[in-house]
Amino acid sequence: MAEFRWSQLASSQDGLFELSRRVVGRGAYQGLTFHEIEARSIISKAPPSTPWFGYSINAYRGCSHSCTYCFARPTHEYLGFNMGNDFDNQIVVKTNAVELVRAETEPGRWSGDMIAMGTNTDPYQAAEGKYKLTKGIIEVLAERANDFSILTKSPLVLRDIDLIADASRTSKVSVSFSVATLDEDVWRRTEPGAPHPRKRLDALARLRAAGIPGGVMVAPLLPGISDRPDQVAAVKSAAKESGAEWVNEVKLHLRGVRPHFMNWLAADSPDLVASYETMYPPRRPKKQKPTSESDDNQLRFILA
Numbered sequence: 643m644a645e646f647r648w649s650q651l652a653s654s655q656d657g658l659f660e661l662s663r664r665v666v667g668r669g670a671y672q673g674l675t676f677h678e679i680e681a682r683s684i685i686s687k688a689p690p691s692t693p694w695f696g697y698s699i700n701a702y703r704g705c706s707h708s709c710t711y712c713f714a715r716p717t718h719e720y721l722g723f724n725m726g727n728d729f730d731n732q733i734v735v736k737t738n739a740v741e742l743v744r745a746e747t748e749p750g751r752w753s754g755d756m757i758a759m760g761t762n763t764d765p766y767q768a769a770e771g772k773y774k775l776t777k778g779i780i781e782v783l784a785e786r787a788n789d790f791s792i793l794t795k796s797p798l799v800l801r802d803i804d805l806i807a808d809a810s811r812t813s814k815v816s817v818s819f820s821v822a823t824l825d826e827d828v829w830r831r832t833e834p835g836a837p838h839p840r841k842r843l844d845a846l847a848r849l850r851a852a853g854i855p856g857g858v859m860v861a862p863l864l865p866g867i868s869d870r871p872d873q874v875a876a877v878k879s880a881a882k883e884s885g886a887e888w889v890n891e892v893k894l895h896l897r898g899v900r901p902h903f904m905n906w907l908a909a910d911s912p913d914l915v916a917s918y919e920t921m922y923p924p925r926r927p928k929k930q931k932p933t934s935e936s937d938d939n940q941l942r943f944i945l946a
């Protein structure tokens with residue numbers, strides 16, 4: 643079991659949050675461990691490297707959808723977990739997320755900017771069935787008439803369809819589904835914990851029928867695995883049939899997840915390793931300040 647870095651931080655006066663409880667999942671949540679924490683803040687300002695959204699909320703850390711290519715994986719390492727199985731199974735739950743959103747979006751305190759959900763973890767991953775934090779956050783944003791967007795791979799979003807439809811009448815709201823492939827074999831290999839892509843498109847069709855703006859991100863296109871023109875055309879065509887208002891292709895960016903992805907690739911498709919080594923050469927390690935203060939600042943951004 644990983645050593646929890648936050649347990650040390652929480653004991654200091656400047657603790658980022660409190661670790662309150664560890665819950666072993668049972669039944670539908672078998673195989674997952676939930677680390678319930680009290681976060682100090684919840685709305686994050688996006689770094690300049692992600693100009694397509696200004697602010698984001700991530701009520702969970704880690705993601706049971708377990709996509710091999712997920713660029714959020716390395717963030718788990720700041721918590722003392724690994725970016726492999728721990729990212730898939732050790733889910734950090736910010737149990738006070740709804741209260742924090744309510745406090746941080748109080749009139750006079752908040753600018754009213756659009757808030758994105760699904761930037762670093764899926765807001766409708768399995769944990770949401772148990773904790774309902776995304777639902778609570780949407781309720782608050784709807785009360786505030788605050789614009790928001792959702793990016794997910796899960797039809798669990800349909801549980802909140804009435805709420806989202808109501809919110810979309812007073813605010814700018816959108817739901818995007820990430821559908822990288824309709825190829826069953828590729829889906830099982832690359833997104834082993836995520837719902838079937840056809841179920842995502844069925845969910846999109848229901849949201850669109852309810853008048854909710856929605857579209858599809860064909861993301862990411864994996865060279866030699868899911869980027870053949872006929873594969874991409876199949877996703878785009880099915881997305882349009884489901885009523886997608888936008889269908890955007892997104893190339894694969896490995897960034898810090900490269901070591902994990904390349905290990906997976908070597909086991910899954912060894913014949914592709916050489917071409918990926920050329921397309922995605924290792925990055926030079928960044929210089930890091932050797933102080934605990936820099937670690938704390940990094941944690942502050944990741945966990946907020």
Ligand code: SF4
Nearest residue numbers: 705707709712763764
């Ligand atoms: S659903 Fe999104 S956040 Fe979750 S593992 Fe897949 S890419 Fe990462």
